[in-house]
Amino acid sequence: MPALCRDCFHTLQTARRCTACGSPRVTAHPELFDLGIAHMDCDAFYASVEKRDNPDLRDKPVIIGGGRRGVVSTACYIARIKGVRSAMPMFQALKLCPEAVVVKGRMEVYAQVSRQIRAMMEDLTPAIEPLSLDEAFLDLTGTAKLHGAPPAVMLARLVKRMATELGITGSIGLSHNKFLAKLASDLDKPQGFSVIGAAETADFLADKPVRMIWGIGAAGQASLEKAGIRTFADLRRWDRRALQDRFGSMGDRLYHLSRGEDTRRIARDRPVKSISNETTFSDDIADPDLIDGHLWRLAEKVADRAKAKGIAGRVVTLKLKRADFKLLTRRTSLPDGTQMADRLYRTARALYDQTNHPKPYRLIGVGLSELIPAEAADTAGDLLDPGAARRGQAERATDAIRARFGEDAILKGRALR
């Protein structure tokens, strides 16, 4: 059976220790050198970056996340031993692991490391589809000749390079389509390398729960369970028509996925469709002044991102989550589109003023969509708001000052609310 040493990249025929370097980190699989679709997932990415940059944290449980009411965005493997999981409310995580060090995330740093990883992946293939900062699909089909080595070897090199050059470890899932590659990368974390071959696909899936399908949440799971479907084997007993009738457009996807079939291609960066930011409050708030401050800060964040990308948007969305978790969204469009914080804020504020729903709120968000190039936006002045042009100029000047002297060099009083 073909096998690969993940330390020295020696290829061999046995599944034991590497004959060249003696390492036990050997992956063996009958189809190892024939598969080309991979999913790379960094191991506890944010926490790993924090531990790398602050060696004092190395042996401590580390949780990345914000505030008392926030949720865990990443927990390191030490914290995970105690049961801490991503998306768990912070208070619960701290109950499970009181000694954990909670670190507020440094998104800029993570984004920078992510770009470095991306550059390394670009050396392997142009067909990369990032899912987030720390995971991506790679299509290495047909690259063996170019690299002089099959995809499996190149992927092993990639994670090794990430570890030595960036101090970040990752896990690889290798298979014949995206769905299975993503399942595989999760099988043997951290620092894993898992393979799901074509021959074993059906057996592998049979007893797995259908909630493993990306996009099946609690609600989807409940409706599947109502139909008596819990595992892939259950799903496979249904014929295609019956699934379509019962689950609509999702039915067809379920039919194919249950057979391990997934024809989605690995798409290079899909164009951004919208930009949005939201905040969950540590305590539900009803105070209009506080909400106003949040609206401004969110508008500014969204505007900053739009400006960084050179885009603007025609539709402004306001998102409010009430204390009872009921979600309200309100949207309106601007004929000429905007990327300016001032216009975003004023539009979101007008939307907010028109909602007469019971307060308080636990979450507030501002978004921009129907994106257009920045040059086409903010072209029209407002007759009824003669100050708009001056405020626009002030915002451009503020941006210039920040670019030179840093983010906190100048702030609006409103931002301090």
Add this chain to the structure above:
Amino acid sequence: MKFSIERAALLRAVYQAQSVVERRNTIPILANVLIEAEGDSVSFRATDLDIEVVDKAPAQVERAGATTVSAVTLHEIVRKLPDGALVSLSEDGAAGRLVVQAGRSNFQLATLPKEDFPVMTATEYAANFSASAEMLRRLFDKSKFAISTEETRYYLNGVYFHTADGPDGPVLRAVATDGHRLAQIDAPLPAGADGMPGVIVPRKTVGELRKLLDDDEAKIAVSVSETKVRFATPEITLTSKVIDGTFPDYNRVIPTGNTKKMEVDAADFAKAVDRVATVSSERSRAVKLALDEDRLVLSVNAPDSGAAEEEIAVAYGDDRLEIGFNAKYLLEIASQVDRENAVFMFSSPGEPTLMREGNDTTAIYVVMPMRV
């Protein structure tokens, strides 16, 4: 209830009714028209809770009474009946149906009880006056294109109908704006209109009102209160709530110091704008106006699709000027001009531009330039 009525009179009445009722309705009774027969006339009443229209038509009433049926269905039936037919409507109380009969056609329509029909509460009007249909038509027709559709600025979703001091004395004025362009139309103040509260007449009401104004000679009885406005002909009464909001102080928006004057044939100008704008497929198409000594060059540059340029003769004697506008806005204001040349008064590429027809100051338009 039982009566006979001419198809033409019935058609007019139900046409007005079906246009007021909301197509997508969650309250079934609001899809219906209330038909009340008494004496020698029948009234047809429809509402969407903001607007109420009542149309009275002469009929031979055999048995007085009232019921409600679907306005849209009744309109469809009457529309399809032959011209000149005499239509009989009678209530079949036991079956809860309205029987509509014309010639050999017979229809039975489901009814809802008349008691459920919401009738708009009566209001004391602060001002009552009479205005010609022609005058009202001009006030609203020339301003309505500038009504905003932005829901966040709901107070701009209508025409501000009020009295004001015009250059030659008090006027009845209609103003609409969406923040990009503004229209201000004046008419001589009718007797009895002074002291009328300023009201924002909603877009839909403006549309419904238009149907009352086709006959130049007709006199319209106008009544205005803080919360409602009413327009009535002898047959039709249109009552509407007004938008509960404050219309912005538009006076400070209208430029008074613009000195760069351009005079152009409005039709030629509109056609040229329309032609050059063809190359751009963007929603907000920007047209650049370059002015120099009796010469106007219109140009559009759309990087993705192409470029266009056209020169037209104008009267212009000021400094060179380059200024950009949304093509749609230019077309809309140019199409308001119907008798004389369009006169544009510019200031700078960032300041609002004013447009009027010849020296007529009873209709002025303001448009905000855009960056090109």
